[in-house]
Amino acid sequence: MKWTDASSFLCLAHLAGACLLPEERAGGSIRRHNTRQIRNSGKAIGTGDRFNGGALFPIGLGSGNETDMSTILNVKEVNSALQGLAKEYGFETFTTPYTTYEGATMSGGTVGGQGTCDETYRVFLNGAIHARERGSSDNVLYFIADLLYAEKHGTGLTYGDKTYTNADVVTALSTGIVFLPLSNPDGVAYDQSTNSCWRKNRNPAAATNGDDDTVGVDLNRNFDFVWDLSKWATSVADEVASEDPSSEVYHGEAAFSEPETQSIKWVMDTYSKVRWFLDLHSYAGDILYSWGSDTDQSTNTAKNFLNSAYDSVRGKTSDSTTTGYGEYISSADLDNVSSVGKRMGTAMDAATGRSYTVMQSAYLYPTSGASDDYAFSRHFADPDLNLAYGYTVEFGFGNNKASCPFYPTDAQYIQNLQETNAGFMEFLLGAAEVGLGDSQAC
Numbered sequence: 001m002k003w004t005d006a007s008s009f010l011c012l013a014h015l016a017g018a019c020l021l022p023e024e025r026a027g028g029s030i031r032r033h034n035t036r037q038i039r040n041s042g043k044a045i046g047t048g049d050r051f052n053g054g055a056l057f058p059i060g061l062g063s064g065n066e067t068d069m070s071t072i073l074n075v076k077e078v079n080s081a082l083q084g085l086a087k088e089y090g091f092e093t094f095t096t097p098y099t100t101y102e103g104a105t106m107s108g109g110t111v112g113g114q115g116t117c118d119e120t121y122r123v124f125l126n127g128a129i130h131a132r133e134r135g136s137s138d139n140v141l142y143f144i145a146d147l148l149y150a151e152k153h154g155t156g157l158t159y160g161d162k163t164y165t166n167a168d169v170v171t172a173l174s175t176g177i178v179f180l181p182l183s184n185p186d187g188v189a190y191d192q193s194t195n196s197c198w199r200k201n202r203n204p205a206a207a208t209n210g211d212d213d214t215v216g217v218d219l220n221r222n223f224d225f226v227w228d229l230s231k232w233a234t235s236v237a238d239e240v241a242s243e244d245p246s247s248e249v250y251h252g253e254a255a256f257s258e259p260e261t262q263s264i265k266w267v268m269d270t271y272s273k274v275r276w277f278l279d280l281h282s283y284a285g286d287i288l289y290s291w292g293s294d295t296d297q298s299t300n301t302a303k304n305f306l307n308s309a310y311d312s313v314r315g316k317t318s319d320s321t322t323t324g325y326g327e328y329i330s331s332a333d334l335d336n337v338s339s340v341g342k343r344m345g346t347a348m349d350a351a352t353g354r355s356y357t358v359m360q361s362a363y364l365y366p367t368s369g370a371s372d373d374y375a376f377s378r379h380f381a382d383p384d385l386n387l388a389y390g391y392t393v394e395f396g397f398g399n400n401k402a403s404c405p406f407y408p409t410d411a412q413y414i415q416n417l418q419e420t421n422a423g424f425m426e427f428l429l430g431a432a433e434v435g436l437g438d439s440q441a442c
């Protein structure tokens with residue numbers, strides 16, 4: 001694990017990847033890479049339904065005797081796997097009240113906790129908000145499958161060189177988990193059928209002259225966190241997000257304009273005591289924690305995302321947090337959020353021997369409207385809402401640029417599962433230890 005703080009930030013300028021390709025970020029403003037060329041697919045996508053409409057259920061990598069993982073789960077299989085798990089283990093599923101542009105719904109489940117009321121669930125795992133980051137849904141679903149299998153059979157879990165006991169499984173489940181394995185179903189269906197390295201959703205509203213590059217909104221720039229680009233320093237305003245529909249980071253017509261982001265907000269509103277939120281992305285090998293807007297600082301409460309006095313300087317991570325701007329986070333919150341991040345990194349490295357970098361999100365590049373910042377910001381924008389710590393985890397490798405770098409090989413797909421699932425386990429154990437908020441029993 002590499003642990004990175006502000007003093008070493010400048011060394012990270014070479015860090016490419018992490019949801020955006022170097023060529024997409026080249027020259028300041030973020031553009032569309034050429035996707036018209038159909039790319040190599042990497043690991044194949046499943047063609048049928050290995051869970052037979054929910055009659056069968058997945059078994060994860062950590063349990064042994066796992067489901068056939070020779071192909072990536074297709075969109076239909078993500079849903080049938082969820083139904084199969086719910087049938088085998090008897091937990092509640094939900095479907096959000098929003099429908100995508102292509103008529104898809106978004107479904108998830110709730111497991112563990114200390115009762116069955118919505119308020120017992122304190123951890124939220126979100127998958128596949130960016131379409132091309134293949135395997136994201138699989139990582140979430142197989143992990144949930146592992147927890148439930150291990151609970152039912154009284155066993156532990158093994159991810160590469162990292163092992164967990166049955167007592168760990170019981171503790172992990174006690175946190176109460178709400179999960180949404182596929183938050184961008186249209187984008188994933190499109191990417192899987194075209195191999196076009198597609199990132200955004202499939203909102204056709206801004207499309208001009210049938211130009212496919214102008215279809216879609218970057219869902220991870222559409223949340224209500226300093227969404228308005230006039231609230232950023234002009235030098236970074238075209239990097240944190242974009243008003244141009246052809247950009248990979250086009251942020252939409254308004255914050256929460258999209259059914260997919262509305263669905264994630266709905267989960268946060270419904271399971272209103274969620275304390276820990278994790279959004280799963282690729283690629284890079286990073287664990288990123290709040291804030292993503294500017295360098296964290298714990299000395300000046302006035303320097304915060306709600307204060308328009310700093311609109312002209314927000315997002316310049318190179319300026320001093322004393323003379324310029326830094327995003328306020330209390331030292332207690334920073335300790336809590338970074339310590340669980342570091343714990344995840346250590347476990348993910350132990351699983352496979354890879355080295356994850358654990359750092360503040362803004363050190364990768366500052367962003368507007370991202371899910372992890374929105375999760376953490378809710379309580380500060382409205383003190384009636386629960387405090388929730390936000391993370392972005394970036395599994396995966398930047399593969400050959402002739403193919404889509406986000407598409408895993410067979411071996412990488414398995415390695416990603418070992419790393420993310422050890423990381424999820426540690427995330428839950430860390431959350432249980434650092435705290436879940438007030439009583440969960442109901």
Ligand SMILES: *[C@@H]1O[C@H](CO)[C@@H](O)[C@H](O)[C@H]1NC(C)=O
Pocket residue numbers: 059065
């Ligand atoms: C492995 O799992 C399958 C179901 O997924 C089951 O039919 C088979 O008996 C299991 N094999 C062993 C050795 O447990």
Ligand SMILES: *[C@@H]1O[C@H](CO)[C@@H](O)[C@H](O)[C@H]1NC(C)=O
Pocket residue numbers: 275332333336434435436437
């Ligand atoms: C975070 O840190 C503070 C102070 O150390 C502690 O009181 C609090 O319970 C911690 N956990 C959470 C989830 O806020």
Ligand SMILES: [Zn+2]
Pocket residue numbers: 018019130133281282
């Ligand atoms: Zn991403």
